[in-house]
Amino acid sequence: xxxxxxxxxxxxxxxxxxxxxxxxxxxxxxxxxxxxxxxxxxxxxxxxxxxxxxxxxxxxxxxxxxxxxxxxxxxxxxxxxxxxxxxxxxxxxxxxxxxxxxxxxxxxxxxxxxxxxxxxxxxxxxxxxxxxxxxxxxxxxxxxxxxxxxxxxxxxxxxxxxxxxxxxxxxxxxxxxxxxxxxxxxxxxxxxxxxxxxxxxxxxxxxxxxxxxxxxxxxxxxxxxxxxxxxxxxxxxxxxxxxxxxxxxxxxxxxxxxxxxxxxxxxxxxxxxxxxxxxxxxxxxxxxxxxxxxxxxxxxxxxxxxxxxxxxxxxxxxxxxx
Amino acid sequence: xxxxxxxxxxxxxxxxxxxxxxxxxxxxxxxxxxxxxxxxxxxxxxxxxxxxxxxxxxxxxxxxxxxxxxxxxxxxxxxxxxxxxxxxxxxxxxxxxxxxxxxxxxxxxxxxxxxxxxxxxxxxxxxxxxxxxxxxxxxxxxxxxxxxxxxxxxxxxxxxxxxxxxxxxxxxxxxxxxxxxxxxxxxxxxxxxxxxxxxxxxxxxxxxxxxxxxxxxxxxxxxxxxxxxxxxxxxxxxxxxxxxxxxxxxxxxxxxxxxxxxxxxxxxxxxxxxxxxxxxxxxxxx
Amino acid sequence: xxxxxxxxxxxxxxxxxxxxxxxxxxxxxxxxxxxxxxxxxxxxxxxxxxxxxxxxxxxxxxxxxxxxxxxxxxxxxxxxxxxxxxxxxxxxxxxxxxxxxxxxxxxxxxxxxxxxxxxxxxxxxxxxxxxxxxxxxxxxxxxxxxxxxxxxxxxxxxxxxxxxxxxxxxxxxxxxxxxxxxxxxxxxxxxxxxxxxxxxxxxxxxxxxxxxxxxxxxxxxxxxxxxxxxxxxxxxxxxxxxxxxxxxxxxxxxxxxxxx
Numbered sequence: 001x002x003x004x005x006x007x008x009x010x011x012x013x014x015x016x017x018x019x020x021x022x023x024x025x026x027x028x029x030x031x032x033x034x035x036x037x038x039x040x041x042x043x044x045x046x047x048x049x050x051x052x053x054x055x056x057x058x059x060x061x062x063x064x065x066x067x068x069x070x071x072x073x074x075x076x077x078x079x080x081x082x083x084x085x086x087x088x089x090x091x092x093x094x095x096x097x098x099x100x101x102x103x104x105x106x107x108x109x110x111x112x113x114x115x116x117x118x119x120x121x122x123x124x125x126x127x128x129x130x131x132x133x134x135x136x137x138x139x140x141x142x143x144x145x146x147x148x149x150x151x152x153x154x155x156x157x158x159x160x161x162x163x164x165x166x167x168x169x170x171x172x173x174x175x176x177x178x179x180x181x182x183x184x185x186x187x188x189x190x191x192x193x194x195x196x197x198x199x200x201x202x203x204x205x206x207x208x209x210x211x212x213x214x215x216x217x218x219x220x221x222x223x224x225x226x227x228x229x230x231x232x233x234x235x236x237x238x239x240x241x242x243x244x245x246x247x248x249x250x251x252x253x254x255x256x257x258x259x260x261x262x263x264x265x266x267x268x269x270x271x272x273x274x275x276x277x278x279x280x281x282x283x284x285x286x287x288x289x290x291x292x293x294x295x296x297x298x299x300x301x302x303x304x305x306x307x308x309x310x311x312x313x314x315x316x317x318x319x320x321x322x
Numbered sequence: 323x324x325x326x327x328x329x330x331x332x333x334x335x336x337x338x339x340x341x342x343x344x345x346x347x348x349x350x351x352x353x354x355x356x357x358x359x360x361x362x363x364x365x366x367x368x369x370x371x372x373x374x375x376x377x378x379x380x381x382x383x384x385x386x387x388x389x390x391x392x393x394x395x396x397x398x399x400x401x402x403x404x405x406x407x408x409x410x411x412x413x414x415x416x417x418x419x420x421x422x423x424x425x426x427x428x429x430x431x432x433x434x435x436x437x438x439x440x441x442x443x444x445x446x447x448x449x450x451x452x453x454x455x456x457x458x459x460x461x462x463x464x465x466x467x468x469x470x471x472x473x474x475x476x477x478x479x480x481x482x483x484x485x486x487x488x489x490x491x492x493x494x495x496x497x498x499x500x501x502x503x504x505x506x507x508x509x510x511x512x513x514x515x516x517x518x519x520x521x522x523x524x525x526x527x528x529x530x531x532x533x534x535x536x537x538x539x540x541x542x543x544x545x546x547x548x549x550x551x552x553x554x555x556x557x558x559x560x561x562x563x564x565x566x567x568x569x570x571x572x573x574x575x576x577x578x579x580x581x582x583x584x585x586x587x588x589x590x591x592x593x594x595x596x597x598x599x600x601x602x603x604x605x606x607x608x
Numbered sequence: 609x610x611x612x613x614x615x616x617x618x619x620x621x622x623x624x625x626x627x628x629x630x631x632x633x634x635x636x637x638x639x640x641x642x643x644x645x646x647x648x649x650x651x652x653x654x655x656x657x658x659x660x661x662x663x664x665x666x667x668x669x670x671x672x673x674x675x676x677x678x679x680x681x682x683x684x685x686x687x688x689x690x691x692x693x694x695x696x697x698x699x700x701x702x703x704x705x706x707x708x709x710x711x712x713x714x715x716x717x718x719x720x721x722x723x724x725x726x727x728x729x730x731x732x733x734x735x736x737x738x739x740x741x742x743x744x745x746x747x748x749x750x751x752x753x754x755x756x757x758x759x760x761x762x763x764x765x766x767x768x769x770x771x772x773x774x775x776x777x778x779x780x781x782x783x784x785x786x787x788x789x790x791x792x793x794x795x796x797x798x799x800x801x802x803x804x805x806x807x808x809x810x811x812x813x814x815x816x817x818x819x820x821x822x823x824x825x826x827x828x829x830x831x832x833x834x835x836x837x838x839x840x841x842x843x844x845x846x847x848x849x850x851x852x853x854x855x856x857x858x859x860x861x862x863x864x865x866x867x868x
Binding site for chain 1 (some may be wrong): 658659660679680681684685689690691692695696697698699700701705708709710712713715717718719721722723725729733754756769772773775776
Binding site for chain 1 (some may be wrong): 355403406407410412413414416417418420421422423424425426427428429431432539543546547550554581582584585588589591592595596599
């Protein structure tokens with residue numbers, strides 16, 4: 001596709017995304033899009049550590065939980081509004097990312113995945129049992145919605161309703177997609193890809209694989225903290241059951257189907273897994289079985305995901321000398 | 323109290339060893355990480371439920387049949403799910419076995435419902451006292467059966483020709499095939515044994531703990547703890563590790579905290595991964 | 609002062625003595641070959657020098673600095689770069705991206721620069737792209753720039769591996785069996801490439817089994833057997849050295865060139 005054609009396509013998508021809630025006013029559909037966006041943000045985070053850097057982080061849902069609980073506790077117990085609680089959640093989750101990543105990322109591939117699996121399970125057990133702080137199985141209720149931004153002249157941008165939240169999430173999503181795009185072009189992103197492709201070669205050109213992995217992990221953790229915070233302030237109620245290892249597996253399926261290591265894969269994967277079951281209510285009971293089969297089929301036949309597959313088919317193979 | 327907990331730990335350990343041996347074998351011989359291993363254990367439990375409780379087969383026969391049935395089912399899984407990913411990166415084995423896990427767990431959920439089912443435990447009334455510890459015969463059977471099965475596996479791997487071929491394959495697959503060992507058969511047999519032992523674990527523990535679709539998730543994680551502790555691919559390590567983890571969990575739960583009892587195996591896992599990732603019995607590669 | 613100096617380096621794997629008090633020095637500007645039968649310890653020594661293994665005892669010095677326990681990425685920043693015999697490229701990246709990745713040590717702008725697309729970032733991006741194309745062109749890989757590295761034939765993949773190493777601006781380049789698995793045409797191509805690299809001022813150490821490559825290329829050859837240095841010298845000298853002949857063929861031959 002020529003450059004200007006690409007701009008037209010992405011331009012239309014962006015325009016459609018911006019005008020969606022104005023055209024589709026049914027809050028049910030707005031809610032679905034909000035959930036898609038929430039999942040997308042988390043899958044972009046997953047993409048950074050697992051898709052691009054190739055390290056499978058199975059504490060994914062646990063980290064979202066850290067962000068959610070931090071934001072929730074800040075909001076309910078310390079009366080912080082969203083705009084303070086959210087950065088706090090990002091920071092706290094980032095710190096956890098460093099604390100957990102620093103020791104774990106010195107270990108090889110599958111050992112790292114197992115360590116994160118262990119951490120994910122421990123986090124869930126803590127969420128369930130540390131009742132004074134997390135409320136245990138009952139969770140935390142009464143989390144405030146993001147407060148509006150006052151504008152001059154008695155107006156305000158409100159993020160309380162589904163529509164307001166839609167734009168809030170969309171803004172973050174735009175930023176994260178841009179971040180991912182520029183990550184590919186940056187020194188860090190190229191180092192991350194190198195680590196995934198060939199660790200020995202990566203070292204021999206002067207890249208510290210431990211430093212790269214930890215940076216990717218912390219960056220991913222911070223974005224998961226953001227996801228958790230947004231989640232908490234949207235649903236206004238959180239409980240441990242959202243932050244389990246099966247949830248991580250579900251996100252993993254989304255990443256794989258969409259396309260690991262691609263730019264638009266996470267969004268596509270999140271959209272397919274979230275929106276489709278809503279429209280195919282008849283198979284709702286069997287949706288998890290379908291996830292399982294889909295994941296297996298993709299790994300066996302299309303491990304690069306849908307976007308990855310499309311990228312390969314449209315890759316240019318001629319010389320620059322045209 | 324201490325001795326009681328030790329005995330409980332041994333019983334738990336025996337089961338953990340059974341489940342973990344299969345996992346370590348599939349890693350050592352086929353070089354895959356099988357995240358669906360816990361669901362295979364779960365299928366063993368359900369097989370036991372149907373055979374012994376619903377259809378009323380004799381207890382020990384049900385155990386044996388569950389083991390064989392799920393062992394054979396394992397062959398189906400190996401051919402359909404794992405064969406496509408042998409050549410690719412290791413990550414793919416984790417991902418595809420996760421897909422199998424999701425499929426099996428939810429398939430069982432759909433077919434049989436989410437409720438926990440009680441499995442007939444014909445020997446739970448018989449109580450045996452050993453010094454200051456008392457256990458039901460039902461629980462003792464778990465330990466005895468584990469030891470018998472582990473012993474059987476040991477004889478198989480060391481004295482039967484096909485068993486030795488499996489060991490050879492784990493050390494050098496290409497070399498093994500060059501001397502005429504059929505790797506496909508080895509993989510199938512290994513996975514059948516792996517599934518059969520896990521199913522035996524599920525069948526033996528079912529009368530003690532009920533069966534429900536997600537009953538395999540915690541045992542899966544604990545099996546990984548044991549496998550890492552014992553050294554991935556190391557069968558003796560898995561046996562020793564299984565008993566160690568069982569005892570640690572039992573004692574930790576009794577003396578430290580029972581709410582966080584389930585966290586202890588994971589704390590061990592993380593400690594091992596950070597201090598000595600090759601496990602207690604693995605060989606260091608540096 | 610020699611560029612690279614190994615003093616009494618030993619490596620034991622448990623009871624197995626892979627290397628026993630090996631001493632070796634390489635002067636700047638040399639092209640040195642390291643040979644020996646299978647199991648002699650060449651690969652072990654290679655991995656020790658390049659930081660992938662740690663010596664049990666002994667010292668390795670580079671530019672006068674002790675590098676015995678330096679990890680590979682630190683060595684690369686000092687100009688000590690290696691290639692790999694197997695899986696020596698970033699498979700799913702394009703040929704061009706492979707070489708751009710090799711420039712990592714020279715990249716100065718980080719993620720922040722990329723996010724703001726600062727002028728410095730854009731200038732760097734363009735300049736590394738130019739440099740990488742230049743390296744590829746000088747090797748003859750220019751027209752393959754957009755191909756996936758994994759799709760290249762073996763000979764070109766090896767050349768790409770060398771291109772990636774060159775992007776890291778090495779002072780000392782260590783080549784791990786660059787001609788292994790190649791037919792005579794491909795070996796000749798690699799040999800000429802290595803000669804060109806050496807001429808541009810880079811010191812080279814090659815581990816190789818292919819005697820024609822070694823004898824034609826190297827100024828100096830070191831022979832290992834059973835973890836010890838058994839001979840050192842010019843290609844001519846090595847071919848007639850009775851120790852070397854015995855190592856490869858056993859007693860009773862006059863000239864090692866018979867086996868080359």
